Amino acid sequence: MNQRFLNTEGIILKRINYKDADKILTIYTKDAGKISAIAKGIRKINSKRKSHLELLNHVKMHLIKSGNMYIVAQTEVISTNPMIRGDLEKTTLAYYITEIFEKIIVDEDQNDILFNFLKKTLKILNESSDITFVNGFNLKLLKLTGFYSKDKIKTFPNEIKEYFKQLEIMKYEDVLNIKPDYMLAKTSHEILKSLTEEILEKSLKVKLFI
Numbered sequence: 001m002n003q004r005f006l007n008t009e010g011i012i013l014k015r016i017n018y019k020d021a022d023k024i025l026t027i028y029t030k031d032a033g034k035i036s037a038i039a040k041g042i043r044k045i046n047s048k049r050k051s052h053l054e055l056l057n058h059v060k061m062h063l064i065k066s067g068n069m070y071i072v073a074q075t076e077v078i079s080t081n082p083m084i085r086g087d088l089e090k091t092t093l094a095y096y097i098t099e100i101f102e103k104i105i106v107d108e109d110q111n112d113i114l115f116n117f118l119k120k121t122l123k124i125l126n127e128s129s130d131i132t133f134v135n136g137f138n139l140k141l142l143k144l145t146g147f148y149s150k151d152k153i154k155t156f157p158n159e160i161k162e163y164f165k166q167l168e169i170m171k172y173e174d175v176l177n178i179k180p181d182y183m184l185a186k187t188s189h190e191i192l193k194s195l196t197e198e199i200l201e202k203s204l205k206v207k208l209f210i
Contacts, residue, residue: 006032006063006070009078011118012055013102017043025053025072026102027061028118033110034102037063037070052077056084056094056122081126093134094125096206100138103200104145114144120172128176131185131210136167136175138192143168147199156191163188186210 006029013034014026021043028034039053052059052075062074084090101118121137142148148168153161166178180188189210197203 004065006065007061008032008063009058009060010035011115011122012053012057012059013098015053015055023053024069028101028105028115029061029110030112030115031110033108034105035063035070035108036068037072038066039072049075051080054080056081056098058119058122079122081122083126084122090125090129092206092208093129094122096204096208097121097125097134097137099204099206100196101141103202103204104141104147104196117141117144117172124173124176130176131189131208132167132178132180133176134208135185135188135192136170136172136178138189138196139164139167140172142192142195142199147195152195153191159184160188160191 008029008031010027010029012025013028016024018024018038021041023039023042025037025039026034027037039049041047042050042053044050049072053072057077058079058081060076060078061072063070064073065071081094084094105114117140124133139148153164156164163178163180163184167175170178189208193204
């Protein structure tokens with residue numbers, strides 16, 4: 001997308017300190033896909049936009065293109081997902097989810113389905129979650145991005161294949177109704193994590209202690 005000005009909404013996936021008072025943000029936007037943007041002065045104590053651009057926030061924004069990056073000009077918060085921030089376990093799950101999403105999605109590939117998928121993921125996680133939901137997210141994301149292959153699970157035990165089939169075909173919001181035993185959910189998480197790292201050709205930084 002080559003337009004100089006962009007009015008869109010986006011979800012903050014990653015933040016890196018830049019220079020003395022700025023941050024470089026990785027944002028998944030509705031209209032331009034995954035982009036990088038500089039939030040100037042955001043690390044100053046009196047910055048009015050500091051709370052707007054926290055990780056996981058869903059924000060309306062006006063962006064100005066500058067070289068290979070955007071500059072954040074104006075922001076308006078849509079949602080801060082407060083129930084995630086108030087729960088350490090949910091926060092860890094959210095960081096794990098957004099790390100996978102940020103790493104697996106290519107830059108500037110606009111996709112309404114993926115944007116709505118990410119938005120729904122955070123909405124559900126904000127309300128209720130467990131490891132089965134994270135497994136559902138991981139499997140459905142691999143499927144949406146074309147990386148999920150049933151051939152890779154042919155050698156797995158039948159109970160895992162059946163669990164994966166449930167995750168694949170169930171509506172996203174109904175995934176939480178699946179109640180596998182602890183070891184099945186844990187083993188499935190390790191399998192999906194391994195498949196994801198194989199695709200990324202790197203290890204995930206966020207670890208889930210389940």
